[in-house]
Amino acid sequence: MSITATEAPTATSTSGGPHHEASSATNDATTSQETYGQLVADKMLLLDYQNVLIQSVLTERFSGAPPAHIDQTVSDFDGVIYHISTPETKTKIQLSIQIRCYKDLVKYGAEQVLQREYGQYVVPPEPGYDFSVLIDLENLPEEKEEKDALIMKMALLKRNAMAAPFEAAYEEHYKLKEEASKYTSEEAPQGVREGGEVMAIHYREEEAIYVKASHDRVTVIFSTIFREETDRVFGKIFIQEFVDARRRAIQNAPQVLFRNDPPLELQGVPGVRDTGTGEIGYVTFVLFPRHLTPQRMPDCISHIQTFRDYFHYHIKASKAYIHSRMRKRTADFLQVLRRARPDSEEKERKTASGRTFKVQGA
Structure with a gap:
């Protein structure tokens, strides 16, 4: 995978003065998705492969x-x-x-x-x-x-x-590719056209990785659970950023797809669920021949293994980042209210002759 990143979202924000807050609220509402999309692209952390x-x-x-x-x-x-x-x-x-x-x-x-x-x-x-x-x-x-x-x-x-099924898929891809080279696309046997079996790795209680080798690609599908509606929204933004980044700058990256119903590759696979509620999402990576060379295999396997952890880590980090901005905005509004509050405390003053008296604050 050719996804790169630099750092995690930080809990810092810059905002204007008290008179800037009201006017910026409308602008924030209309540009929040674009701003957040840029944050996703620019502020990310790559997890280590080793413990x-x-x-x-x-x-x-x-x-x-x-x-x-x-x-x-x-x-x-x-x-x-x-x-x-x-x-x-x-x-x-x-x-x-x-x-x-x-x-x-x-x-x-x-x-x-x-x-x-x-x-x-x-x-x-x-x-x-x-x-x-x-x-x-x-x-x-x-x-x-x-x-x-x-x-x-x-x-x-x-x-x-965890690399075992991926290496097996690579080996199967090489064999299917060699077999397919002997035929035209119409003459190839059904087994060569359809590819190998779907390898299911149930690595979490309710989630799995599915790997399928074909003569021209290897498809890797992650099923992932979204417990909250906000997680689904963040997840879709992340995946869209991967898609857009591939279009803009890294066109050699794997194709990335996201859907709430099981992809066609998983039809008939035991244990695949379609709740119809959107709670389960399916993220598909399509590895093309340029990603399937023996030289690139180790790095590609390492990258793709950490995707789920990388994905959900940044969903949680982004929610924390948004919450910190909300708290900062709230603190700024409270500061404005405190400045506008009348001072009702009595103050002691002295006359020119030295006598003291108390006045009510304006």
């Missing part, structure tokens, strides 16, 4: 600090739980992960991907967890670059597990 706490703990341990007992449970996005501990000795660190959708991931090759990435570090899973690795601090690489790479690999445990 920063795991990275921090391992960096400290790898830096030559005296071995210490570790027993920490770490939460990540989408209900993922890590457990980093030293169950046997202080020099052997065990890292375990629990993922809600691990059974789905195993169906699409997660065990092979994790074995490829973590090979010599893989150990039997800790009870209550899905996958575990063990790091021996007395047998670390010598070079700092190699240590840093190992730390990053461990911190990317969730990312690598």
